[in-house]
Amino acid sequence: MAFVWHKWLRKSIRFPSTSRALFTLKSDPSQEIIKSPPLLSLDLPDIWTSNSKYFDPPSIRECRISKDSSDSSTKGIEGVLPGDFGPEISLRLDAWHCCMEEDFPLFPLSEFSESKFSKEDSASLMKWPCMGSCPVIAPVLAAWLGVELGAANECSARVIDGKLVAEKIRAGIAAEVMRMKESIGKVPGLAVILVGQRRDSKTYVRNKRIACEEAGINFVMAKFSDTCSEDEVCEALSSFNENPSVHGILVQLPLPHHLDEEKILNELRLEKDVDGFHPLNIGNLAMRGREPLFIPCTPKGCVELLLRSGVDIMGKRAVVIGRSNIVGLPTSLLLQRHHATVSTVHALTKNPEQITCEADIVVTAAGVPNLVRGNWLKPGAVVIDVGTYPLEDSTSEYGYRLIGDVCYEEAVTVASAITPVPGGVGPMTIAMLLVNTLDSAKRAFNFS
Ligand SMILES: NC(=O)C1=CN([C@@H]2O[C@H](COP(=O)(O)OP(=O)(O)OC[C@H]3O[C@@H](n4cnc5c(N)ncnc54)[C@H](OP(=O)(O)O)[C@@H]3O)[C@@H](O)[C@H]2O)C=CC1
Numbered sequence: 193m194a195f196v197w198h199k200w201l202r203k204s205i206r207f208p209s210t211s212r213a214l215f216t217l218k219s220d221p222s223q224e225i226i227k228s229p230p231l232l233s234l235d236l237p238d239i240w241t242s243n244s245k246y247f248d249p250p251s252i253r254e255c256r257i258s259k260d261s262s263d264s265s266t267k268g269i270e271g272v273l274p275g276d277f278g279p280e281i282s283l284r285l286d287a288w289h290c291c292m293e294e295d296f297p298l299f300p301l302s303e304f305s306e307s308k309f310s311k312e313d314s315a316s317l318m319k320w321p322c323m324g325s326c327p328v329i330a331p332v333l334a335a336w337l338g339v340e341l342g343a344a345n346e347c348s349a350r351v352i353d354g355k356l357v358a359e360k361i362r363a364g365i366a367a368e369v370m371r372m373k374e375s376i377g378k379v380p381g382l383a384v385i386l387v388g389q390r391r392d393s394k395t396y397v398r399n400k401r402i403a404c405e406e407a408g409i410n411f412v413m414a415k416f417s418d419t420c421s422e423d424e425v426c427e428a429l430s431s432f433n434e435n436p437s438v439h440g441i442l443v444q445l446p447l448p449h450h451l452d453e454e455k456i457l458n459e460l461r462l463e464k465d466v467d468g469f470h471p472l473n474i475g476n477l478a479m480r481g482r483e484p485l486f487i488p489c490t491p492k493g494c495v496e497l498l499l500r501s502g503v504d505i506m507g508k509r510a511v512v513i514g515r516s517n518i519v520g521l522p523t524s525l526l527l528q529r530h531h532a533t534v535s536t537v538h539a540l541t542k543n544p545e546q547i548t549c550e551a552d553i554v555v556t557a558a559g560v561p562n563l564v565r566g567n568w569l570k571p572g573a574v575v576i577d578v579g580t581y582p583l584e585d586s587t588s589e590y591g592y593r594l595i596g597d598v599c600y601e602e603a604v605t606v607a608s609a610i611t612p613v614p615g616g617v618g619p620m621t622i623a624m625l626l627v628n629t630l631d632s633a634k635r636a637f638n639f640s
């Protein structure tokens with residue numbers, strides 16, 4: 193289906209740098225477009241959530257708009273989406289181009305955000321999340337659709353279903369474990385050290401055990417009381433280090449205060465560091481051209497969710513809220529490896545909302561419930577909520593429920609895609625732990 197942009201609209205369009213860069217690369221056949229590098233050892237297809245009326249079939253992830261066609265006759269640009277292209281400018285689109293009906297593709301082209309629109313126009317358009325970052329194309333499409341822009345508030349962000357994605361990944365891992373078992377008679381093994389009685393830690397470890405069992409991965413655990421000594425923990429760690437049937441070791445954090453976390457983690461063998469917290473793994477993640485043995489599970493899960501939701505990371509502005517060794521810092525490093533321009537917000541950052549407002553991708557890992565309000569977000573931003581704050585709730589099965597960092601009800605009306613808590617990043621963290629454990633076993637057995 194074709195549509196026409198009026199000439200005055202065309203004048204207001206300037207192609208932003210990402211498009212320009214890609215256009216340049218495309219016009220030079222010796223250069224390949226650099227894609228975000230794949231992360232998973234398992235080659236699984238893209239997965240799209242079906243729980244929103246706005247979803248992206250992978251086939252329309254790249255569309256082209258004819259540059260010069262019909263200019264003289266229609267005094268506009270004719271765009272044909274997708275499939276029937278003239279001389280093209282290739283646009284890489286955000287993940288969330290909507291497809292309202294099968295034969296009516298609707299593309300909020302956020303690439304055109306430099307257009308000159310009056311503030312009033314932009315403001316009202318921005319309230320329309322599915323088009324919000326495209327002040328140029330939205331009115332054209334709205335007129336074309338015969339809908340009022342005011343109907344905006346009915347739209348809401350696509351929910352990125354981490355649980356569903358994680359289930360598919362885990363099914364892939366189970367198949368790989370089975371293949372390994374059938375070929376060499378071995379399976380991967382994960383060992384967990386759990387110290388103390390924290391309810392949330394117990395829940396996370398239980399989830400890890402269930403996930404391992406379902407995937408056919410051996411799971412062993414060493415449990416200690418709150419008052420145990422450092423030596424006891426180190427002894428267990430060193431026995432797991434020596435055990436050839438253990439390919440991954442995880443010390444559940446946080447540890448009780450009397451234990452020296454750094455000292456204990458230092459005991460862990462690099463090649464079994466499936467959490468990816470070892471300084472050498474983090475250092476290699478940070479350095480260009482170096483490959484860490486393991487990428488920390490939560491950051492890897494966040495990026496995996498972005499990629500599988502069709503969100504292009506390259507050239508995008510990302511803000512990571514939090515800079516901890518286990519989530520915030522490695523997430524920033526990993527996004528940078530995927531060619532995002534990354535800013536960090538932490539507890540001492542001034543005007544965090546202004547910095548966050550600039551981001552196309554927001555990953556938040558502060559552990560502060562409802563920290564990120566709707567007005568912290570750029571319309572159309574993709575929001576990944578890592579935060580899990582255990583709130584007392586006697587009506588819940590385990591006496592608490594998890595709250596994220598993001599004020600979900602507000603964010604869902606502004607963002608283009610968002611992860612829920614629970615059911616977002618958490619299950620992906622566990623899936624990535626299984627991926628790392630499988631990778632480690634494959635390395636140990638020289639099995640590919
Ligand atoms: N879903 C999952 O799979 C996982 C979830 N989590 C959850 O993610 C959250 C973060 O975990 P973790 O990194 O270990 O936590 P830490 O407490 O180690 O780090 C929190 C980070 O957030 C920053 N921060 C705290 N308050 C604010 C604020 N008001 N504004 C901006 N930044 C702030 C801190 O800044 P500063 O450095 O200045 O102190 C710090 O860098 C927790 O809720 C945790 O439960 C963690 C791991 C996995």
Ligand SMILES: Nc1nc(=O)c2c([nH]1)NC[C@@H]1CN(c3ccc(C(=O)N[C@@H](CCC(=O)O)C(=O)O)cc3)C=[N+]21
Pocket residue numbers: 395396399442443444445446467489490580594613614615616617618619621622
């Ligand atoms: N060495 C170490 N490695 C970790 O990866 C690690 C850690 N320590 N300490 C604590 C944090 C937190 N974390 C989570 C894992 C799973 C869920 C998870 O599965 N969450 C589910 C719900 C869980 C529930 O049932 O309550 C969800 O968000 O849907 C959450 C959080 C890993 N962490």
